[in-house]
Amino acid sequence: MYFAKNFVSFVVKFTQAFFLIFLLGNFVNGFSQKTSQIEIINANSLEFDETLGSKAKRLIGDVQFKHDNALMFCDSAYFYSETNSMDAFGRVRITQGDTLQLFGDSLNYSGVTKKALLRGNIKLINTDVVLTTNYLDYDRAKNVAYYFGGGTLISKKENNTLTSKQGYYYPETKSFFFKQNVLLTNPEYTIECDTMQFNSNSKITYFFGPTTITNKDQFIYCENGWYNTKTDVSKFFKNAYLYSDKKIIKGDTLYYEKITGFGEILCNGSINDTVENILLEGDFIHLFQNKDSVMVTKEALLTQLFTDDTLFMHADTFKLSTHWVKNDSVPNQTDTVRNLFAYNHVKFYKLDMQGKADSVLYNFADSTVNFYNDPIIWSSENQLTADTIYLLMKNKKIDAIYLNTNAFIISKADSLFEHFNQIKGDNMIGYFKNDELRKIDVIQNAETIYYGRDEAGKYIGVNKAKGNNMLIFIENNQLSSLTFIKDPEATLYPIKEPSPKDVILKGYNWRITERPQQLFDIFVW
Numbered sequence: 001m002y003f004a005k006n007f008v009s010f011v012v013k014f015t016q017a018f019f020l021i022f023l024l025g026n027f028v029n030g031f032s033q034k035t036s037q038i039e040i041i042n043a044n045s046l047e048f049d050e051t052l053g054s055k056a057k058r059l060i061g062d063v064q065f066k067h068d069n070a071l072m073f074c075d076s077a078y079f080y081s082e083t084n085s086m087d088a089f090g091r092v093r094i095t096q097g098d099t100l101q102l103f104g105d106s107l108n109y110s111g112v113t114k115k116a117l118l119r120g121n122i123k124l125i126n127t128d129v130v131l132t133t134n135y136l137d138y139d140r141a142k143n144v145a146y147y148f149g150g151g152t153l154i155s156k157k158e159n160n161t162l163t164s165k166q167g168y169y170y171p172e173t174k175s176f177f178f179k180q181n182v183l184l185t186n187p188e189y190t191i192e193c194d195t196m197q198f199n200s201n202s203k204i205t206y207f208f209g210p211t212t213i214t215n216k217d218q219f220i221y222c223e224n225g226w227y228n229t230k231t232d233v234s235k236f237f238k239n240a241y242l243y244s245d246k247k248i249i250k251g252d253t254l255y256y257e258k259i260t261g262f263g264e265i266l267c268n269g270s271i272n273d274t275v276e277n278i279l280l281e282g283d284f285i286h287l288f289q290n291k292d293s294v295m296v297t298k299e300a301l302l303t304q305l306f307t308d309d310t311l312f313m314h315a316d317t318f319k320l321s322t323h324w325v326k327n328d329s330v331p332n333q334t335d336t337v338r339n340l341f342a343y344n345h346v347k348f349y350k351l352d353m354q355g356k357a358d359s360v361l362y363n364f365a366d367s368t369v370n371f372y373n374d375p376i377i378w379s380s381e382n383q384l385t386a387d388t389i390y391l392l393m394k395n396k397k398i399d400a401i402y403l404n405t406n407a408f409i410i411s412k413a414d415s416l417f418e419h420f421n422q423i424k425g426d427n428m429i430g431y432f433k434n435d436e437l438r439k440i441d442v443i444q445n446a447e448t449i450y451y452g453r454d455e456a457g458k459y460i461g462v463n464k465a466k467g468n469n470m471l472i473f474i475e476n477n478q479l480s481s482l483t484f485i486k487d488p489e490a491t492l493y494p495i496k497e498p499s500p501k502d503v504i505l506k507g508y509n510w511r512i513t514e515r516p517q518q519l520f521d522i523f524v525w
Contacts, residue, residue, distance in 0.1 A: 047060075302314075
């Protein structure tokens with residue numbers, strides 16, 4: 001029993017010791033496989049330098065080393081066999097495979113970590129890419145090169161030149177990562193940013209931090225985004241804006257195709273036309289730059305600056321279109337026609353004028369604003385309606401208003417009683433001066449109801465008249481005189497005599513509850 005017990009104990013201990021030796025052997029073998037020794041291939045002379053260690057060797061003249069698949073060349077070097085490392089000086093060159101070459105004034109290389117530290121007049125060449133710098137660390141194990149203290153990278157194929165304070169280069173994937181004072185120049189554009197990532201295979205440049213992209217036609221700013229240098233397609237985020245053709249385009253997200261001129265703006269988008277002083281805003285904008293056209297939807301808002309006031313207009317959709325037509329009076333000449341369309345639930349607010357319609361057309365060429373489908377406009381105390389309404393602008397002020405078919409003007413005679421002055425006709429033309437309605441020309445089938453007052457301001461009666469044509473003058477938003485041009489019929493009733501139906505013209509509809517009283521009312525239909 002004693003023998004058997006000791007035999008079992010011996011076997012167990014022997015097995016444990018053997019297994020431990022086996023593991024250690026594998027570890028040593030694995031380590032030795034991963035850390036190959038630097039080989040000396042050539043040198044004109046070799047010396048031992050006792051001051052640098054018992055096994056330090058000094059090599060001079062046409063020095064060549066090999067480590068794994070890399071060859072290293074220099075004028076002179078120190079080789080440290082104990083640490084499997086070396087220092088190389090003068091015309092240093094490293095070649096790896098058929099595509100990568102490194103040049104520099106000096107090199108410190110470790111065969112254990114496979115890290116090459118190059119200093120002075122460094123040039124890295126990988127196919128068509130050339131990097132120059134004075135400080136570069138190249139990790140052969142991870143296949144990444146890092147430079148600092150400033151560097152310049154040139155891609156002959158892409159015709160790009162890039163400079164930055166710091167940069168990482170991954171030769172295997174041809175990817176670059178640059179930081180601090182990054183500048184990319186190309187004959188077609190220039191990019192400046194804080195941080196940039198570029199891939200030579202995909203041709204896509206990613207940028208982070210304040211970034212500007214400039215070419216002869218445009219200026220772009222963003223703080224995050226990407227740009228495909230091959231397809232000229234880009235996407236910009238965070239405080240992004242684009243300046244082109246005297247227009248400032250902004251949005252949380254800007255997508256742009258340079259070749260087609262198509263752009264898409266998402267969330268808080270805006271297009272500021274600095275020539276026309278028009279600002280278009282919305283959460284979804286399509287830009288057709290080659291056609292000088294824009295479509296704006298989702299919380300769409302138009303803002304236009306006038307001399308002493310600002311116009312705000314809301315609609316479901318705005319479309320700004322440009323087209324070119326042949327000028328028949330001038331040979332070989334075309335005229336530019338620009339129109340702004342507002343569709344569905346149009347409502348606008350201006351201090352001296354408000355209105356609404358189903359659709360609006362603004363023609364920049366003749367400065368006319370056309371209102372369609374149940375339009376209504378309020379000017380001071382007056383409510384103006386017709387089947388269609390046209391506003392004629394002059395020097396950014398309203399010069400005249402045309403009420404075509406079923407024209408009707410209503411104004412409240414006073415604030416205490418439901419008394420309304422009314423003017424009706426087939427068509428009307430209203431003339432403005434200093435943004436105030438001063439004269440009205442009623443054309444065909446003119447009718448009016450007017451509450452007359454004496455010099456003390458007391459009512460003297462209700463004047464009900466009709467005729468073919470009528471000319472009305474207005475002063476301080478009150479009817480001052482009325483003249484019938486042809487076939488007048490007029491009756492003055494005492495103030496209490498006529499019945500309610502006698503003081504209401506056919507088609508009367510007082511719509512004061514629809515009038516925008518402030519800017520935000522235009523968003524409520």
